[in-house]
Amino acid sequence: MWRASSITGRRRSASWCGVISHARFNSSFSLAAGEASFLEAVDIYFDKAAKLAASTPDILNQIKACNNLLKLQFPLKRLDGTVQLIEAYRAQHSHHRLPVKGGIRMAPNVEANETMALAALMTFKCAVVDIPFGGAKGGIKVDPTKYSPIEKEAIIRRYTSELVKKSFIGPALDVPAPDYGTGPQEMAWIKDTYEQLRSDINGSACVTGKPLEEGGIHGRQESTGLGVFFCLREFFTNQEYMKSLGLDLGIKGKSFIVQGFGNVGRHTSTFVQAAGGRVIAIAELDGGLVDETGIGLDIAQIQRYQAQNGTISGFPKAKTVLETSHLLELPCDVLIPAALESQIHAGNATRIQARIIAEAANGPVTPAAEKILEERGVVILPDLLLNAGGVTVSYFEWLKNLNHIHFGRMSRRMEEHGKQEFLNAIEHQFGNGHKLSEDVRRLLVKGNTEADFVSSGLEETMLVSWEKVRNTAKQRGCNLRTAAYLIAIERIATCYRLSGIFP
Ligand SMILES: NC(=O)C1=CN([C@@H]2O[C@H](COP(=O)(O)OP(=O)(O)OC[C@H]3O[C@@H](n4cnc5c(N)ncnc54)[C@H](O)[C@@H]3O)[C@@H](O)[C@H]2O)C=CC1
Numbered sequence: 288m289w290r291a292s293s294i295t296g297r298r299r300s301a302s303w304c305g306v307i308s309h310a311r312f313n314s315s316f317s318l319a320a321g322e323a324s325f326l327e328a329v330d331i332y333f334d335k336a337a338k339l340a341a342s343t344p345d346i347l348n349q350i351k352a353c354n355n356l357l358k359l360q361f362p363l364k365r366l367d368g369t370v371q372l373i374e375a376y377r378a379q380h381s382h383h384r385l386p387v388k389g390g391i392r393m394a395p396n397v398e399a400n401e402t403m404a405l406a407a408l409m410t411f412k413c414a415v416v417d418i419p420f421g422g423a424k425g426g427i428k429v430d431p432t433k434y435s436p437i438e439k440e441a442i443i444r445r446y447t448s449e450l451v452k453k454s455f456i457g458p459a460l461d462v463p464a465p466d467y468g469t470g471p472q473e474m475a476w477i478k479d480t481y482e483q484l485r486s487d488i489n490g491s492a493c494v495t496g497k498p499l500e501e502g503g504i505h506g507r508q509e510s511t512g513l514g515v516f517f518c519l520r521e522f523f524t525n526q527e528y529m530k531s532l533g534l535d536l537g538i539k540g541k542s543f544i545v546q547g548f549g550n551v552g553r554h555t556s557t558f559v560q561a562a563g564g565r566v567i568a569i570a571e572l573d574g575g576l577v578d579e580t581g582i583g584l585d586i587a588q589i590q591r592y593q594a595q596n597g598t599i600s601g602f603p604k605a606k607t608v609l610e611t612s613h614l615l616e617l618p619c620d621v622l623i624p625a626a627l628e629s630q631i632h633a634g635n636a637t638r639i640q641a642r643i644i645a646e647a648a649n650g651p652v653t654p655a656a657e658k659i660l661e662e663r664g665v666v667i668l669p670d671l672l673l674n675a676g677g678v679t680v681s682y683f684e685w686l687k688n689l690n691h692i693h694f695g696r697m698s699r700r701m702e703e704h705g706k707q708e709f710l711n712a713i714e715h716q717f718g719n720g721h722k723l724s725e726d727v728r729r730l731l732v733k734g735n736t737e738a739d740f741v742s743s744g745l746e747e748t749m750l751v752s753w754e755k756v757r758n759t760a761k762q763r764g765c766n767l768r769t770a771a772y773l774i775a776i777e778r779i780a781t782c783y784r785l786s787g788i789f790p
C-alpha cells in the first residue's frame with residue numbers, strides 16, 4: 288500500500304488505486320430542493336449586509352461580481368497508460384487589492400459555482416481582517432486519494448503551467464495556497480513549476496503554505512486552527528453572549544464536536560483541548576469517534592493513530608461510529624464544522640443541539656439553516672472572520688518571501704543583548720546578593736523568533752477583527768455574519784470609490 292511522504296501532514300495510508308471508495312466524498316450534500324446553493328448563499332449573505340451599507344448600487348454590483356473565471360481541461364497520462372481529462376478552475380473574484388489570494392482545492396465535487404463562491408468569500412475574508420489582497424480560489428476536480436504522488440505532481444504542475452500561461456499566477460497577480468485536499472507538498476510543486484517557467488527574483492512569493500525548506504513560514508500549517516481558537520477564546524470572555532447562552536465564561540469544560548479531522552479540524556481541536564475544552568465527538572467521512580466525557584478523545588493520540596492507520600476509525604480509547612452525520616446533532620456547547628460547505632442545512636438544522644456554531648470551514652451553514660438556528664438562539668461565528676487565520680499567516684509568508692529574509696533574523700540577537708545589558712544593570716544596582724538564576728535569565732532575555740512574530744501577528748489580527756465585528760453587530764443590530772460582510776463591503780467600497788474606474 289502506498290504511503291504519502293510526511294511533508295503534507297494529511298491522510299497517510301489511503302491507497303490511490305481505490306481502497307477508500309468514492310463514498311468518502313458522496314456523503315457531503317443533502318440539500319433540500321429549493322435550498323440555496325453555496326454561491327447563492329454567499330450572494331444572499333452579501334445582499335443582506337449590502338442593505339445596511341452606505342454605498343451606491345453601482346459600487347455594490349461591482350463588489351459582488353466575480354471578475355474572472357478560468358476553466359481548464361487538460362489531459363493526464365495515468366500510470367496504467369490511460370489518458371484522463373482533468374477539469375480545473377481558478378476564479379478571481381475581486382482585484383481591488385493585488386495580488387488576489389486564495390487556496391486551491393482538490394476534490395471530486397469541484398465545479399465553477401463552488402469555486403466562485405469560495406473566491407468571493409476570500410475577497411470578504413481578506414477585507415474583514417484587513418489583509419491587502421483581493422479574493423481568488425482554485426479547484427481541481429479529482430479525488431486526490433485516488434492518484435499516486437507522481438500523478439498528483441503531474442496534475443499540479445500542468446495546472447500551474449496553465450495558470451502561468453494565462454497570467455493567473457504570480458507574486459503580484461494571484462497567489463494560491465492550500466485548501467481542502469492540498470497541502471505543503473502541492474505548494475512546493477507549484478513554486479517549482481512557476482520558477483521553472485519564469486525568471487522572477489520574487490518567484491517564491493507566487494504561492495504560500497509551502498514547506499519551511501521551500502520558503503514557507505513557521506506556523507502556516509496550524510494557522511487556520513489557531514485563528515479559530517483565538518476567536519473562540521475571545522468569544523468565551525464576552526459576558527453578554529455567555530449570559531444570553533446561559534454559559535459560564537471561558538473555554539474550559541465546554542463541550543465541542545468537530546466535523547472533519549483534516550488540517551483545520553485537527554489543529555482547532557488541538558488548541559481547544561489544550562485550553563481545557565472537552566472534544567466529545569469527531570466526525571470523519573469514513574467513521575467518527577464519540578466519548579461524552581471528552582477524556583478518551585486525546586487529540587495528539589488520535590493524530591498519531593490517523594497517521595499510522597489512514598483513518599480515525601477504530602481508535603481504541605473511544606467509541607467508533609460508522610454513520611457520522613448524526614454526530615453533528617448530539618448535545619454540545621460548540622459545533623465546529625471543518626469539512627465542506629452546506630453541511631448544516633434546512634434538513635438537519637432543527638436537530639442541531641449545539642449552542643454555538645464555529646464555522647471553521649467555508650460556507651458550512653446555509654441561509655435556511657441559519658434562520659432556523661437563530662430563531663432558537665444559536666450563535667454562529669461566521670467563516671469569513673473565524674477561519675481567516677490561514678490567509679493572515681499566508682500574508683506573512685508572502686511578505687517574508689518578498690523581503691528575502693525571515694522575521695527576527697535582524698532583531699533577535701540585538702533584542703537579547705539589550706535585555707542582557709538591562710538585567711546586568713539591575714543586578715549591578717542591587718549588588719551581588721541579587722543574581723537571577725540562569726533559567727530565569729534565559730527566559731527573560733529570549734529574543735523573538737519567526738514563530739513568535741507569526742503567532743503574535745495572528746493573535747493581533749484575530750482579536751482586532753473580532754472586536755470590530757462584535758461592535759458592528761451591536762451597533763447595527765445585526766448578526767455577526769452580517770456585521771462581518773458589512774465591514775468588508777464598506778472597506779472595499781471605499782477602495783473602489785477612491786480608485787475610480789479605468790479608463
Ligand atoms: N487549509 C486552510 O488553511 C483553510 C481551509 N479552510 C476551509 O476549511 C475546510 C477544511 O479544509 P482543510 O482542513 O484544509 O481540508 P483537509 O482536506 O485537510 O481536511 C478536510 C477533512 O474533512 C473530511 N470530510 C469531508 N467531508 C466530510 C463529512 N461530510 N463529514 C466528515 N468529514 C468530512 C475529509 O475527509 C478531510 O479529512 C474547507 O472548507 C476549507 O475551505 C478555510 C480556511 C483556510
Ligand SMILES: O=C(O)CCC(=O)C(=O)O
Pocket residue numbers: 388389390391412462463464465466495496649674675677678679681
Ligand atoms: O492562505 C491563503 O491564501 C488562503 C486560504 C484559504 O483558501 C481560505 O481562507 O479559504
